[in-house]
Amino acid sequence: MSAGDQSKIRIVQVELDVKRWLARPPTVDEVRPGQCPVCAAPSRPAGGRLGLHGHGLRGRHQWGPPELGAAAVLLEILARRFACQDCGAIITVVPRGILGRRLYGARAIALALALWGVAELAPAEVRRRVSPLTIVGATAATGWASLRRWSRAVRAGRLFPMVRALPAEASLRQVAARAATTLAAFAPGPGGLPIESAAFLGARM
Numbered sequence: 127m128s129a130g131d132q133s134k135i136r137i138v139q140v141e142l143d144v145k146r147w148l149a150r151p152p153t154v155d156e157v158r159p160g161q162c163p164v165c166a167a168p169s170r171p172a173g174g175r176l177g178l179h180g181h182g183l184r185g186r187h188q189w190g191p192p193e194l195g196a197a198a199v200l201l202e203i204l205a206r207r208f209a210c211q212d213c214g215a216i217i218t219v220v221p222r223g224i225l226g227r228r229l230y231g232a233r234a235i236a237l238a239l240a241l242w243g244v245a246e247l248a249p250a251e252v253r254r255r256v257s258p259l260t261i262v263g264a265t266a267a268t269g270w271a272s273l274r275r276w277s278r279a280v281r282a283g284r285l286f287p288m289v290r291a292l293p294a295e296a297s298l299r300q301v302a303a304r305a306a307t308t309l310a311a312f313a314p315g316p317g318g319l320p321i322e323s324a325a326f327l328g329a330r331m
């Protein structure tokens with residue numbers, strides 16, 4: 127696939143959580159987007175032909191704890207794909223919390239940023255709690271590059287864009303802490319949860 131094709135692939139989240147999606151993957155008609163997210167052609171023009179055709183299922187992995195307090199797993203979700211008949215875009219529809227081009231789900235990343243940025247756990251300990259992989263050997267002792275990568279993505283506005291920017295001199299760990307507290311504020315319910323739990327529940331994208 128060329129770089130040009132990448133621009134015509136879109137991830138669209140729908141308001142279904144992973145648990146319900148796994149219990150019964152939605153049909154094509156249930157999750158067909160209202161319009162193409164690339165060219166804005168309507169998917170069901172009045173009296174016209176269908177603009178977005180079902181384009182099969184594609185397995186997508188989501189790593190991390192599936193629910194608050196659960197052990198991390200490697201989950202496979204069958205995403206629904208659609209093909210735009212006007213511009214050729216391929217649209218992948220996923221449940222809430224699945225991020226495009228990232229192995230970990232939004233909630234797992236929020237949890238990791240809170241444990242690293244706010245609870246100030248060592249990267250290796252964060253990895254032990256959030257990653258489904260058991261790493262042994264040299265890498266296990268030295269940290270977890272994903273924490274810095276995610277924090278850089280937050281800083282650049284590519285991940286959790288609702289997080290307000292920090293001054294350029296802020297450390298990546300401070301960026302992680304800001305992201306965690308921002309996401310925690312979106313947690314439903316009465317509050318009073320530990321920050322990492324609230325960040326997990328509040329991560330919506």
Ligand SMILES: [Zn+2]
Pocket residue numbers: 162163164165166167210211212213214215
């Ligand atoms: Zn289109």
